[in-house]
Amino acid sequence: MAYKIVVVDDDPAMIAAIRNILISADMKAIPMTSGKVLLDFIELQTADLILLDVIMPEMDGLETLSALREKEKKLGKRQIPVIFLTAEDNRYIEKRALELGAMDFIKKPFVPEILTLRVSHCIELITLQNELTKEVKKKTKENEQLFLGIVKSLAAAIDAKDTYTNGHSVRVAEYSQEIAKRAGFDEDMQQRIYITGLLHDVGKIGVPDAIINKEGKLDDVEYEIIKSHPEKGSTILKNIKEMPELTIGAKWHHERYDGKGYPEGLSSDQIPEEARIIAIADSYDAMSSNRSYRRSMPQEKVRAEIEKGKGTQFDPYFADIMLQMIDEDKNYDMREKET
Structure with a gap:
């Protein structure tokens, strides 16, 4: 040529x-x-x-x-x-x-x-x-797919600890990625938020199954053990030097916009955006899925709870995006599929 x-x-x-x-x-x-x-x-x-x-x-x-x-x-x-x-x-x-x-x-x-x-x-x-x-991009893509496969396997192992949360981590990751997309994040950041969402509950590896699957109300000691999983997750993930941001979702997805969350009581913009996104995705899945202590909530109840939590529990901007996703989901198909 x-x-x-x-x-x-x-x-x-x-x-x-x-x-x-x-x-x-x-x-x-x-x-x-x-x-x-x-x-x-x-x-x-x-x-x-x-x-x-x-x-x-x-x-x-x-x-x-x-x-x-x-x-x-x-x-x-x-x-x-x-x-x-x-x-x-x-x-x-x-x-x-x-x-x-x-x-x-x-x-x-x-x-x-x-x-x-x-x-x-x-x-x-x-x-x-x-x-x-081109060759570097090809090899990078292959490595990313290998890494993603490992992460998905780990997420599945985490979810398997709770008989009621099969697929929870994948759904949280998918909701988080869609929120990030609608918020205008670029594709690279969307993918990173997806992976961060997959691993947000990795700290539950260190929580006894009996506590995770308890059907009744947790006592104070058990609740403190559950509350330790963000710190445990951060400790586990900080060893992945290539993606230090993985610790963000694990450590801070239970922080609240009003500062009343845990483990550090961060508020508003002190909470990293990724964690604010994952927090609302996690809450949506928790409410729309069956749990050991209750059945899934009706869609209108889930929507009302998210609306109620705007500016207190949730970042209002990302909450509005989640509400938009709910309103578009006319048949409540976005939630965990009933078995």
Whole structure:
């Protein structure tokens, strides 16, 4: 496949000379006489490389490169590598061009073989970088899937301690991810909140099954043991150095917006956003699921409790998003499926 090279120079003779050199090297040359023409071209098309003259009227090479990078960012396009063409020996121009992302300089007048070699080497380098980036992303994705599988297995083991909460952690994670999505968090943050939601109850590993599954009211000692699970979860998860934020959901999902929660009595914005999201998702699932001490609540009762808790138990912004999700769930399908 022939490389597609854009040549931007206000000198028609120079463009013609470069074009002939590139064609003889089996490359496709696209001539342009100004930076404005290049910017218009980028709106709809792309190229493998740009050869850009420094000294041009109206918009010089540095201004053109700066505008090009802004446009690429705005359009969400990859950055096209740029080599400057210049007869100048100016350190400021060279420094500024490199700051803007230029890959190389070719001095005028140039030797045809040097021009083709530098162009070829530049494109080959970019191609190699792109291939490496793809491979890294592929391996990262594979590792993420492996990690997610392990996390889901751990979450299932946690839920298995309570005969009434099968799938609780997955549902909390899914509700939390949807709240984060509707709140405008980017996809990476949504995924992190999902994983954090999966592990929010990991501290229950250290709570005896008899207490978790007790059908009657907990006594004071038992309640204090239950209240210890956020700290236990934080201790377990802090050893995962690659994702330190995992501790956030585990440690603070029982904090309240009014400061009356545990373990630290944080309030309002003192509570990390992830924990505020998980707190409401956790409460929704607790109310809409069967528990050892009661049956699931009717949807209207769940909605009323969340409305009542806005600004006291729950962050009002995230509570409103949860209420919106409930209102859209006409058949109460979002909750735990009855068996």
